[in-house]
Amino acid sequence: MKNSREIMEILEAYDLTGSYRAAAELAGCDHHTVARYVLARAEGKSPTERQHRARPIDEYLAKIEELVVNSHGRIRADVVHRRITAMGFTGGERTTRRAVAEVKTSLRAGSRRVYRPWITEPGLWLQWDWGEGPRIGGRRTSLWCAWLAWSRFRVVIPVFDKTLPTIVACLDATLRRIGGVPAYALTDNEKTVTTMHVANIAVRNPDIVEVARHYGLTIRTCLPADPETKGGSEATVRIAKADLVPTDANLLEQYGSFGHLEAACRDFCEEVNNRVHRASRRKPAEALAEERQRLHPLPKEPFAVAFGTTRRVNWDATISVDGVRYSVPHQLVDTRVWARFNGDELIVTAVGEDGPAGARRVKPKMAEAVALAKLHSAADVDRALGSAAVAGRFAENDLIRILTYQVGLETVEPTRPSENHSLQPGTSAWSNFGLADEKEEH
Secondary structure (H helix, E strand, O other): OOOHHHHHHHHHHHHHHOOHHHHHHHHOOOHHHHHHHHHHHHOOOOOOOOOOOOOHHHHHHHHHHHHHHHOOOOOOHHHHHHHHHHOOOOOOHHHHHHHHHHHHHHHHHHHOOOOOOOOOOOOOEEEEEEEEOOOEOOEOOEEEEEEEOOOOOEEEEEEOOOOHHHHHHHHHHHHHHHOOEOOEEEEOOOOOOEEEEEOOEEEEOHHHHHHHHHHOOEEEEOOOOOHHHHHHHHHHHHHHHHHHOOOOOOOOOOOOOHHHHHHHHHHHHHHHOOOOOOOOOOOHHHHHHHHHHHOEOOOOOOOHHHHOEEEEOOOOOEEEEOOEEEEOOHHHOOOEEEEEEEOOEEEEEEEEOOEEEEEOOHHHHHHHHHHHHHHOOHHHHHHHHHHHHHHOOOOOOHHHHHHHHHOOOOOOOOOOOOOOOOOOOOOHHHOOOOHHHHHHHO
């Protein structure tokens, strides 16, 4: 097959000489080649169009197309060759490979996905995905990355696990940060969301269905093994990882604590949401103010799973989490509370008449108690913890102050001031006010 330049040289040689043989001598080819290109030009055909010659494999092309289509283009050429050989084909495997390649090319051209821009509407779509976060003290973290498709508003939250309570807590925090609930949420097919697929239909986790019903949200999942259906959330993951995970590119140092990582994520969201987005030409924070008008109202209380797992408060005002006892206020004895870890903290939540109320920093306080047990006896630390729970004293350094006070005492009961006692200064200093002046007058 001649290229375009060679064909033009052949035609120019013929126009110059008017003879097939003379043009062939000038162009350096056979005179039959000159005749073919000249006749093709005279018939108005493209000189580069190659004429199809009958081949022995042509009568088997229908079967080859059937095998390729039924296998969605995955069948190998050697398998096709064995099939058509059994049908009587006597050609070589190389001929079969060429025919299979041509059929697969035609199949791909006919079934290629057509990409169109996704014109989003405000208040419709929220997407979330997970990214690998930095390590804190050798422990892995994950980044919850969510974004609103219309306003491009991003929310990034670091976590230590991807359990259902953590997912619900992140979803609730995201919705409260954006100030409403969109119509749909799109995510990946993790077991916490999709338990299985039956006939290409996703079967939702019953718990996530209850979560969606609580918030008035429809949760959709991406097509399996098709990352192109969640490009927006993946872009958020890529940007967040580039800015938050220490690498040689961003020159970030390791995070000293989980709190430092949380602060970095908040700063990242503040930065990206207040700079002009390249596609929308608007600041996401400003666009969110407009999109909030199309969002559904948030329920007053989060879904119960967001608080964690339920625990029964024992008679000694403690709960057991992962085999470790933690103290809670004594008013919660013989009730149920929710407990979940948030970074280095254990959050214990109790739902009362005024709604849920949580107690934070329980885990660091218990770590403090373990450290104190190395300096004092375990019995003294247990007694101090009991007194702190009864008195409701879990502020900074309260435990060590109680322990220091109780060391050496045989019996200690919590001391509560009566109504007759006050820390306000008395008025006795004013009793003699003015007497000195009266004495001088007399």
